[in-house]
Amino acid sequence: xxxxxxxxxxxxxxxxxxxxxxxxxLCGCFGCHMSLLDIDERILQLAEIVDFDRxxxxxxKHCGPCDVGLIEGGVCNAENVHVLREFRAxxxxxxxxxxxxxxxxLPAARNTIDVGECLAEAYCTxxxxxxxxxxxxxxxxxxxxxxxxxxxxxxxxxxxxxGCPPSGDAIWQxxxxxxxxxIPRLSYALIKYD
Amino acid sequence: xxEKERAPTPEQAxxxxxxxxxxxxxxxxxxxxxxxxxxxxxxxxxxxxxAETLGISRAHVEGVAGFYSFFHLEPVGQYRIFFSDNITDRxxxxxxxxxxxxRILNVEPGHRSxxxxxxxxxxxxTGMCDQGPALLVNGFPxxxxxxxxxREICNLIAARAPVKEWPKEFFLVENxxxxxxxxxxxxxxPGSALKAAVAKGRDGLLAEIHQSNLRGRGGAGFTTATKWExxxxxxxxERFVVCNADEGEPGTFKDRVLLTSYxxxxxxxxxxxxxxxxAQRGFIYLRYExxxxxxxxxxxxxxxxxxxxxxxxxxxxxxxxxxxxxRLGAGAYVCGEETALIESLEGKRGTPxxxxxxxVTCGYMGKPTVVNNxxxxxxxxxxxxxxxxxxxxxxxxxxxxxxxxxxxxxxxRPGIYEYPFGIGIAQILEDCGASNxxxxxxxxxxxxxxxxxxxxxxxxxxxxxxxxxxxxxGINRDxxxxxxxxxxxxxxESCGFCTPCRVGTSLLKNLMDKMHNNKGANYDLxxxxxxxxxxxxxxxxxLGLSAGNPVITTMSKFTDVYVKRLQPFEFExxxxxxxxxxxxRQITHRDDTEAHFQDEREILx
Numbered sequence: 001x002x003x004x005x006x007x008x009x010x011x012x013x014x015x016x017x018x019x020x021x022x023x024x025x026l027c028g029c030f031g032c033h034m035s036l037l038d039i040d041e042r043i044l045q046l047a048e049i050v051d052f053d054r055x056x057x058x059x060x061k062h063c064g065p066c067d068v069g070l071i072e073g074g075v076c077n078a079e080n081v082h083v084l085r086e087f088r089a090x091x092x093x094x095x096x097x098x099x100x101x102x103x104x105x106l107p108a109a110r111n112t113i114d115v116g117e118c119l120a121e122a123y124c125t126x127x128x129x130x131x132x133x134x135x136x137x138x139x140x141x142x143x144x145x146x147x148x149x150x151x152x153x154x155x156x157x158x159x160x161x162x163g164c165p166p167s168g169d170a171i172w173q174x175x176x177x178x179x180x181x182x183i184p185r186l187s188y189a190l191i192k193y194d
Numbered sequence: 195x196x197e198k199e200r201a202p203t204p205e206q207a208x209x210x211x212x213x214x215x216x217x218x219x220x221x222x223x224x225x226x227x228x229x230x231x232x233x234x235x236x237x238x239x240x241x242x243x244x245a246e247t248l249g250i251s252r253a254h255v256e257g258v259a260g261f262y263s264f265f266h267l268e269p270v271g272q273y274r275i276f277f278s279d280n281i282t283d284r285x286x287x288x289x290x291x292x293x294x295x296x297r298i299l300n301v302e303p304g305h306r307s308x309x310x311x312x313x314x315x316x317x318x319x320t321g322m323c324d325q326g327p328a329l330l331v332n333g334f335p336x337x338x339x340x341x342x343x344x345r346e347i348c349n350l351i352a353a354r355a356p357v358k359e360w361p362k363e364f365f366l367v368e369n370x371x372x373x374x375x376x377x378x379x380x381x382x383x384p385g386s387a388l389k390a391a392v393a394k395g396r397d398g399l400l401a402e403i404h405q406s407n408l409r410g411r412g413g414a415g416f417t418t419a420t421k422w423e424x425x426x427x428x429x430x431x432e433r434f435v436v437c438n439a440d441e442g443e444p445g446t447f448k449d450r451v452l453l454t455s456y457x458x459x460x461x462x463x464x465x466x467x468x469x470x471x472x473a474q475r476g477f478i479y480l481r482y483e484x485x486x487x488x489x490x491x492x493x494x495x496x497x498x499x500x501x502x503x504x505x506x507x508x509x510x511x512x513x514x515x516x517x518x519x520x521r522l523g524a525g526a527y528v529c530g531e532e533t534a535l536i537e538s539l540e541g542k543r544g545t546p547x548x549x550x551x552x553x554v555t556c557g558y559m560g561k562p563t564v565v566n567n568x569x570x571x572x573x574x575x576x577x578x579x580x581x582x583x584x585x586x587x588x589x590x591x592x593x594x595x596x597x598x599x600x601x602x603x604x605x606x607r608p609g610i611y612e613y614p615f616g617i618g619i620a621q622i623l624e625d626c627g628a629s630n631x632x633x634x635x636x637x638x639x640x641x642x643x644x645x646x647x648x649x650x651x652x653x654x655x656x657x658x659x660x661x662x663x664x665x666x667x668g669i670n671r672d673x674x675x676x677x678x679x680x681x682x683x684x685x686x687e688s689c690g691f692c693t694p695c696r697v698g699t700s701l702l703k704n705l706m707d708k709m710h711n712n713k714g715a716n717y718d719l720x721x722x723x724x725x726x727x728x729x730x731x732x733x734x735x736x737l738g739l740s741a742g743n744p745v746i747t748t749m750s751k752f753t754d755v756y757v758k759r760l761q762p763f764e765f766e767x768x769x770x771x772x773x774x775x776x777x778x779r780q781i782t783h784r785d786d787t788e789a790h791f792q793d794e795r796e797i798l799x
Contacts, residue, residue: 078775081791116781137782143789145774156717156765 019067019179022053022091026080027107027148028073030056031165032098036070038168046172050179063090068178070097071157074104075149079142088155093178097171099164101151108148115144159184162191204240207232212247219248220559222258222541226265227522235266254542261543261689262524263317264333264482271306271313273351277329280319280444281679282602282665288327291344292316298348312351318527318683319444320483323602323665324370324609332357333485336364365486369451370609373625375596376588377456377569378612380576384458385503387578391466392509399470400426403574405582407594412438412530412567413637413661415593418574421564424554426471428562433473435464435516436558436565440481440535442527443638444683445663448598449568451610453480453487456572457494461518463571465503466578467564468516476518477558479535482525491520527687528737532565534689545691546735569598569662589615593654597662601626604668611664613653620649623666630669633752638663639680640740643673643747674755677748678706684741695738698729702742708768709759717765719756722749 025033033056037043054063063069069091075081088094099105110118116135124133151157161174170190177184202210211228215221222244229240236259245252259265266274277283277292292303296314301307304315322328325337334357336347343364350360371378391399404419425433437460441449452460464476478491495518498504508514526544528534533547536558557563573595577585586594593615599622602608606627613622623631634644636653637660644651644658651658667676685703690696702725708714709722726742733739749756772791779789 078788078791081771115777119781135781137784139784139786139788143775143778143782143784145771146777147774152721153769154767154771 018049018051020051020053020065021055021068021070021175021179022063022066022087023055023057023070023097024072024083024087025056026071026073026083026101026151027076028098028100028105030072032070032072032101032171035098035163035165035168036171039172040168042172046175046179049176063087066091067093068175069094070175071095071101071151072097074100074107075145075151075154076107077142077144081145081154084151084154093158094155095159095161095174095178096151096157097161098166099162102160102162104148104150105164108150111147115146119144161186163193166190201234202232204229204233204237205243208240208243208247212244217248218541219250220539220541222248222250222255223262223524223538224521225541226255226259226262227524230265234272235268235270237269258541258543262482262526263686264525269306269310271311272354273312273331273357274333275312275314275329275331275347276317276320277315278318278320278322278326279316279679279683280323280326281676282323282445283319283326283328284679285603285671286327288339291327291339291341294341295344295348298345299351311354317483317525318442318687319446321441321447321450321481322367323445323447323600325368326602330483331360333482334365335367335483335486337367367450367454367486369455371451371612372601372607372609373611373613375612375614376580376585377459377573377576377596377598378610380459380579382456382459382462382575382579384462384498384501385509387462387575388465388469388503388509390578391469392511392514396426396470396472399466399578402582403470403577406577406585408570408573408577408585409593409655410567411569411573411597411661413443413659415655415659418566418570421554421566422467422470424552425473425562425564428555430561432475432559432561433468433471434558434561434563435467435471435473435476436532436535436539436563437461437464437476437478437518437568437571438530438532438535438565439478439484439568440523440530441484441568442481442530442687443640443661443663444680445600445602445635445638445665446661447600447602448610448662450484450487452568452572452598453484453491457491458498459572459575460568461494461498462503463566463574464518465508465516466574467566467571469508469514471562471564472513473564474515474517476516477539478518478520479523479529479539480520481523481529485522488520488522495520526689527683528689528735531735531737534735535565536563543689545689546737548734567661590652590654590656592656597653597660599653599660599664600662601664601666603666604628604631604671605666615654616652618650618652619644619658622653622664623649626666628666628668631666632669632671633667633673633676635665635667635676635744636660636663638665639683640736640743643676643744643751645751672755673748673752674709674759677744678710680744681706681741684737688737688741689735692732692734692738694728694732695734695741698725698733698738699741701725702729702745704768706745709756711768712759712761713766713768714759715761715763715765719760 052058053066054060063086069087096102119135123135174184207229211225241255245255277288301314306313320328322337327339328337408418409415504517506515523529529538529544531546534544538544553563589595596612596614599611636642636658681703685699688695688699705722726746729738729742
């Protein structure tokens, strides 16, 4: 009796659906996203086989259920944590894209300095001649974490794609494998940096 | 000990030390020791003065000073106390004793007390595992610590009593020889092995060592004669012999005993090697933790010079000049690796070199150098004084002779045991009075962890290979904590040269701590496995290659201690996210809802 129902279910599931991709830049420089654009005309191929969800490319503000999420940048403030959690909750496969997402990168250079001192240096140093010096405390502004963290210290991460930034070719090979449900493998040349 | 009446200026101290070492930049580590002895620490002006006077860069001097854990670049207390943090010391209660001392003296662990009198911290294994828990005070070991002894020490510090006036029994280091065989029973008449060697000639000596099939006792088991022959054949006028007395492998203390009571054997072994390869200079590279042995070793060297067994024309041989200098390490496990040791001897950071070339052709100062373990050198005397065939007849065909084991941990009779190679683990455990054994760690932190089903195995290069460390863990011990202790050790001792090891050992440490704090999930376990794989495949030297071993072996043999720590959730950060915003809340005076995190699981539900 339930055979028919499950049969229909299988049918509806088997209708090809484009994989959805979401991307975001947390505490990064958008260099990894620039590198994503470096796949050049292949982005048209990509657009044919995937749909983009939340991403700087689409300007969609919140992420829906996705197959792949690409995270650029480390985690430096409360908003980064919220975005990262949203991605983890919605993306089947989450990828740390580039050096900052993997290790914290350049922003993590502040980790040995007290966050109060950092802000005081930036907003209260007389030499910089800021009008009304003082540390901004508007409720709209996300608070800084005491340390910049790699994304895998906040949520589970499935893949790490290294590079500062990873090359367009590396991103293409990696993402095209993921969305066609192949295991991503990168040749040595694509992950060799010196 | 090293308390001084009136401290010299940093410049005076630097000048004095540099003069003592003849303006030789290769003696930088020794110069830094002298300056620190005079000043209590290494203040920036002293480093600048050393760099300028020696004509080397300030960065190099600071780089070297910063490398070794017993050089202090920040002011330290007049009393510098470091508790041995090896797992065996911990099992004997070291952490509690240290907490007690910190409480009495009102000092934070790892920091200097407010009055500047005392610094209390931890250090890697001090080689007193058979009589722990132990600590070092101003470089001198205090053994068999008890609450009472801690109280006495605190009183002495409160009274500002100089360390040299502390009760002698505090500093008593016993040999604890529990089983003697060939070597430990052998009383060497100084010079007798050397005379036998000279009678045989250089080639005859090499043939004899070859015949004995003596292999290196430092763990690697390289054939001693092959090493000596290679150094002898290497081109160049100058050659060196180095005795590796940087016994840093956690749980090892056999070299301590040999240097204490068999120093003549060791130095005669060095002289035999010098004769065989044609070396004129030798070094004993002594770990800082055994600094208390320096006066004794100097006395033995002096006596041997008086007997004509060191110096010019040894045993009246025309071209047989050889002498030995003692060089002190400064707290770096990696310097037990022969090329790192040589770097340190040359006054550099102890970064292992890429091999080949091997030290036998390109060692100290780029010259042919033999680096041998203390025990190996002592055994060469045995080969000469008795016979090579007799030596080769002991042990197994591939591992001839005997092996000294440093036994510590959960057993009735810890100490030194000398056994012929081929001895079974079960027999050793019976002999030292160990019952209800859960595991034995053979070969130190980087060695092999054996579970009871493997106790039929035997000590030999071809079976269970070891440099001598043998730590026993009873059924009540938590093998996860044992592995975690070793992982901390490697993270601390990584030389920092290659990224896989520098970063990998720290990440591994963080993950093991996360598991310890009950924050670990399945994901973290697979991360641990991934990291150990990276360490094993990408590290520059043996330290990194073996740093994951304690985790890999305990994970496969004692899986339940990991599994029982696993949390049911998919992932949780190791730190408290909301607390990570506390400082920012404080400086912005915010406490609104946006200034806090909700629990992630609430959001997801």
